[in-house]
Amino acid sequence: MKRAMRWAAVGAAAALALTACGGSGDEETTGGEDMTDGETSGEETVEDPDTLVLGLVPSQEMDSLVEDADQLGTLISDELGIPIETTVTESYAALVTAMQTGQAHIGMFGPIALVQAADQSGAEIVLQSVRFGASTYHTQWFTNDPDTYCLDEVVEVENEDGSTYTFCNGTDEAETGPAGEDALALIEQDTPISMVDASSASGYYYPATQLERVAELDPLSLNTQFAGGHPNSIINVASGDYPVGVSFDDARNNVVEENPQIGEEVTVFAYSDEIPNDGVAVAGDLSEDLQQRIADAMVAVMETEEGAQVYDDVYSIEGLVPADLDALDAARQVEANFAGL
Structure with missing residues (x-):
């Protein structure tokens, strides 16, 4: 028999080591200043913003989502050590545009919008949601x-x-x-x-x-x-x-x-x-080090009791895993086929 209240249970996410995207976390310098390890004089230094914006799209009553989103942003900010503001856009298309124009740095998207964010906004897909042990x-x-x-x-x-x-x-x-x-x-x-x-x-x-x-x-x-x-x-x-x-x-x-x-x-x-489940994309113009730290922070928040509850409140998420880019190609194909109709 089907599990009756399948969205009610919140499981603590398993500790998952995400593959490092690069970057040591050392302070970067510009121009003629000393270069950090791994940098060359031909490399352009990425200057990350002082404040990040996390974007979400309604899947519940708007006032409730805004409150839950603010709480999630606070938890991620505390883990990451960077202030995070939250914004709730009217649609996934609007959030893709926000990523493209620099008005959002982190986005929580459905699978079609995830690949749109990657293909149209140059975003990096870093995480996917888990529910009932499945992605x-x-x-x-x-x-x-x-x-x-x-x-x-x-x-x-x-x-x-x-x-x-x-x-x-x-x-x-x-x-x-x-x-x-x-x-x-x-x-x-x-x-x-x-x-x-x-x-x-x-x-x-x-x-x-x-x-x-x-x-x-x-x-x-x-x-x-x-x-x-x-x-x-x-x-x-x-x-x-x-x-x-x-x-x-x-x-x-x-x-x-x-x-x-x-x-x-x-x-x-x-x-x-x-x-494929929904997931998280980060702006492609953020440094690789910050992209990885964001992903790590979001997983770390999931591993706390308070964080797990907030993820459940926001999108009924019970776990976060590294994104399966091959599986997301199936969603990309649906979008491409649909666009060609």
């Missing part, structure tokens, strides 16, 4: 109309808090995607769909591409509404505004405290293919 996840499709989209009986799963979540088409048992794809063939080109963000992997790229493959729909002409956040997409469908919607699995946990009936108001009926 992949999937889109969940959900509906307020199980009579149409559930091809079998609706299954109720009771959570530890006493709330009930509903599933069908085998999604209660499936730990990975895809699942329930036969039901996706029932979606038509003009079916209203609540999606998340135009730069979101699980909230747009993967489900739109899945509909093109399974239902032969034009992913660029879907009748979509971007909710601006995964919980918002859940709320859109629960309110009856849209018959189906998408989010990460299981974003209902971000809504259940305010609406204990949310798991019965929306029923999960399908999953996408597996998607």
Whole structure:
């Protein structure tokens, strides 16, 4: 049986040694001054900023995210020894632009936006998130109309808090995607769909591409509404505004405290293919030494009880590992294929 409250548990991250990117941490000098070890007269010295900006994108209620982001920034700043300001942008695309223009130095992105940050902004991808011991996840499709989209009986799963979540088409048992794809063939080109963000992997790229493959729909002409956040997409469908919607699995946990009936108001009926987890990118014009120190500091914060709780509050992250660049190439290919449609 599927783990009912899969986003609730916070695991302490295992201590992971990140491969050093270079740089000894010694003070760098410029011009005709003495050069530090490893420098040559032909090398250009990188001057790092005195204050860093950490950028995030909403996956929860905005006021709560701002508060949690500020707390995370403080913990990373204390570990790193450099002041960190936080900013919450309206979308991943806006955060990619902020990285490109120097308005953000550290970004927490979904997988598609991670590769966009690398390819468009010259950012370095340094870390990926872990949830439930895995560095992949999937889109969940959900509906307020199980009579149409559930091809079998609706299954109720009771959570530890006493709330009930509903599933069908085998999604209660499936730990990975895809699942329930036969039901996706029932979606038509003009079916209203609540999606998340135009730069979101699980909230747009993967489900739109899945509909093109399974239902032969034009992913660029879907009748979509971007909710601006995964919980918002859940709320859109629960309110009856849209018959189906998408989010990460299981974003209902971000809504259940305010609406204990949310798991019965929306029923999960399908999953996408597996998607590389979200992660962290740092500005490419920072020194290699500072890039590594940022990554090390973020992992170190995760290894504390307070830090683990804040990461969970921000993005339901339970661990951070060095980025799997090969796995992220799969997300890059989805983006490239989607752009070519």
